[in-house]
Amino acid sequence: MSDVEEPPMIRCNEYAFYLDLDGTLAPIVDHPDDVVIEPKMLDLLNRLKTASNGAVAILSGRSLAEIDGIIAPVVLHAAGEHGAETRGAGGMRQAVKLPAEAYSEISSFAQSHDLLVERKASGAALHYRTSPGHAEASKDFMQTLAARHEGFRVLHGKMVSEIASVVCSKETALRDFAMVAPFQDRLPVMIGDDVTDEDGFRAARSLGGFGIKVGEGDTVARYRLASISNLYNWLSSLLK
Numbered sequence: 001m002s003d004v005e006e007p008p009m010i011r012c013n014e015y016a017f018y019l020d021l022d023g024t025l026a027p028i029v030d031h032p033d034d035v036v037i038e039p040k041m042l043d044l045l046n047r048l049k050t051a052s053n054g055a056v057a058i059l060s061g062r063s064l065a066e067i068d069g070i071i072a073p074v075v076l077h078a079a080g081e082h083g084a085e086t087r088g089a090g091g092m093r094q095a096v097k098l099p100a101e102a103y104s105e106i107s108s109f110a111q112s113h114d115l116l117v118e119r120k121a122s123g124a125a126l127h128y129r130t131s132p133g134h135a136e137a138s139k140d141f142m143q144t145l146a147a148r149h150e151g152f153r154v155l156h157g158k159m160v161s162e163i164a165s166v167v168c169s170k171e172t173a174l175r176d177f178a179m180v181a182p183f184q185d186r187l188p189v190m191i192g193d194d195v196t197d198e199d200g201f202r203a204a205r206s207l208g209g210f211g212i213k214v215g216e217g218d219t220v221a222r223y224r225l226a227s228i229s230n231l232y233n234w235l236s237s238l239l240k
Helices: 040-052 065-070 101-113 132-147 170-178 194-206 228-238
Strands: 015-019 056-059 077-080 086-088 116-119 123-127 152-157 162-166 187-192 208-214 223-224
Touching: 015 170, 040 056, 040 187, 040 223, 040 228, 056 170, 065 077, 065 086, 077 170, 101 123, 101 132, 123 228, 132 152, 132 162, 132 194, 152 194, 170 194, 187 194, 194 208, 208 228, 223 228
Parallel strands: 015 056, 015 187, 056 077, 187 208, 208 223
Antiparallel strands: 077 086, 116 123, 123 162, 152 162
């Protein structure tokens, strides 16, 4: 569906909140290391954490260490690398790692096309935001590479293609959190902006909650907010 409405007012103590990071809480930038969340959004996350009795988690393609650094000094439950590593849902979990030779191939491709490669604990991401002309070639390369390595898949996001574990996703991460306190027995709200968040939208809906798509694009989410600013305003309205 693409024609979706804005989300309703809800009670924070009845819901659990699962939020993507890049493009949802902070603007997408050319280099992943340059992402910054505005202080007012960090303050809002702290207030949401209090209002929901701690039922707030970040679900991101970034590593746990990166998530913690970006949202500091706020401390939240989190799932990194699309659910390949989690903290706060039955302890830590780490998926199988991408073989070193596969990462070397990605690095060589990135170097020859002047692209940015991001190594992760279990996979790798190829960014082509600064070279959009190489988008299709990058997608094809990553798709072919993943097909040669059992247990991995490709996720095509906003100007990035990532090889990730086939058994982990934002759906598995959300479902893991939903089974433990303080998320247990709460209706899930998944908020994200990209294709990789669609699994989380589906999981939230299947558990009786709903998804919120931030920005444009087709989505299975029930609701939509036009921008990060609109998300900030909606969350702020819940805390009044």
